[in-house]
Amino acid sequence: MPLGSFSPHSPQTQAIAVLFGGILIVCGTIFLVVAGLVGYGLLGKTRSSWAQSLRPGRIETVWTATALAIVTAIFIASVRAMALIDAPKEDASGRTPDLAITGHQWWWDARYPNGAVAVSEIHIPAGRRLLARIGSADVIHDFWVPQLARKMDAVPGRSGYIWLEADAPGTYQGVCSEFCGAQHARMHLLVIAESEAEYAAWLRRQAEPARTPPPALYERRCAGCHTDPAKGPDLTHVAGRRTLGAALSENTPANLALWIAKPQSVKPGNRMPDQRLSNDEVGALAGYLGSLQ
Numbered sequence: 001m002p003l004g005s006f007s008p009h010s011p012q013t014q015a016i017a018v019l020f021g022g023i024l025i026v027c028g029t030i031f032l033v034v035a036g037l038v039g040y041g042l043l044g045k046t047r048s049s050w051a052q053s054l055r056p057g058r059i060e061t062v063w064t065a066t067a068l069a070i071v072t073a074i075f076i077a078s079v080r081a082m083a084l085i086d087a088p089k090e091d092a093s094g095r096t097p098d099l100a101i102t103g104h105q106w107w108w109d110a111r112y113p114n115g116a117v118a119v120s121e122i123h124i125p126a127g128r129r130l131l132a133r134i135g136s137a138d139v140i141h142d143f144w145v146p147q148l149a150r151k152m153d154a155v156p157g158r159s160g161y162i163w164l165e166a167d168a169p170g171t172y173q174g175v176c177s178e179f180c181g182a183q184h185a186r187m188h189l190l191v192i193a194e195s196e197a198e199y200a201a202w203l204r205r206q207a208e209p210a211r212t213p214p215p216a217l218y219e220r221r222c223a224g225c226h227t228d229p230a231k232g233p234d235l236t237h238v239a240g241r242r243t244l245g246a247a248l249s250e251n252t253p254a255n256l257a258l259w260i261a262k263p264q265s266v267k268p269g270n271r272m273p274d275q276r277l278s279n280d281e282v283g284a285l286a287g288y289l290g291s292l293q
Helices: 011-042 058-085 196-206 216-221 253-261 279-289
Strands: 099-104 107-111 117-119 121-125 130-136 141-144 152-154 160-164 170-176 188-194
Touching: 011 058, 099 141, 099 152, 117 121, 121 196, 130 152, 152 160, 188 196, 216 279, 253 279
Parallel strands: 099 130, 121 188
Antiparallel strands: 099 107, 107 117, 130 160, 141 152, 141 170, 170 188
């Protein structure tokens, strides 16, 4: 996965990349100067003509002033970058979040004001900045899409805020970057940036109820958890997603059936138990869920 510092796709990560590159150049220059002076001293030429021309204490003043100027420049550049990157709290700005992103063990969901719900595949309009509220339903997670936004801790009972923006349509990979349990390394997500028209159509479609009424088997075996976001992800439009299990596997009929039949073999430790379903029950549930576009 490309690192945001080297492949930025938003004004926020562009600011981070510029700051990172500038500091890298400064640190590299300092290293070369110090290494050169050390090498010069090792060769026995410890008192150069320019050093001899300085009165006692002058060289210390030069080095101190230079270090102070460098630190001041880095501080100013960092403050300017932070002003561009940081998003306001909703109560401070008067703006309500455009979406609320919540971390779970081990998946993400995003909820939009019109009622649309996305699970581990967050859609945004390309070229427009959205205010996202970040939270957690269980333990501390960390939301990070390196090419689009800085890291933001997802802490139970508290909210963090970030700008989520992409400068061009595309699919951007994200991760949880705070250890949160056995499947932390498999807690991925996708941010899908698309045109305004495509985003509006997706948002409208995701807010609609399932077109196919749930069978009794689904109501008995699945609905109790998958209608409660504290227990399991929303499955209303599961067939329209590209992946399963927080971007763990491609969303194919075979992978969906395997997840239904043996979820602990796919992602050990997740909260979905093996229900010992018959082959016919697995087939019926997979067929129903596969119809939920």
